[in-house]
Amino acid sequence: MRPAGEVVRIAQGLAVIRAPGADRPEIGATLVDEDLATVGRVVDVFGPVQRPYVALSPADGTALPSLLGSRLYERTDG
Numbered sequence: 001m002r003p004a005g006e007v008v009r010i011a012q013g014l015a016v017i018r019a020p021g022a023d024r025p026e027i028g029a030t031l032v033d034e035d036l037a038t039v040g041r042v043v044d045v046f047g048p049v050q051r052p053y054v055a056l057s058p059a060d061g062t063a064l065p066s067l068l069g070s071r072l073y074e075r076t077d078g
Helices: none
Strands: 002-011 014-018 031-034 039-044 051-056 071-074
Touching: 002 051, 014 039
Parallel strands: none
Antiparallel strands: 002 014, 002 071, 014 051, 031 039, 031 071, 039 051
């Protein structure tokens, strides 16, 4: 697992995540919470290169408001 960032806002049915630095998840990456439950997939990356924002489309059954303030992680294989 690699840190993806913290959910800072919910907008237009997406969770907006602030990446911790320039090393951010790629579009299509699966993100999980601290319990390793899948919360969704990255659909966009935008903002400043040094600390971008990531837009997350929620997985079925994910309640977006419950993600506010949560730290999410990129699922990595290997």
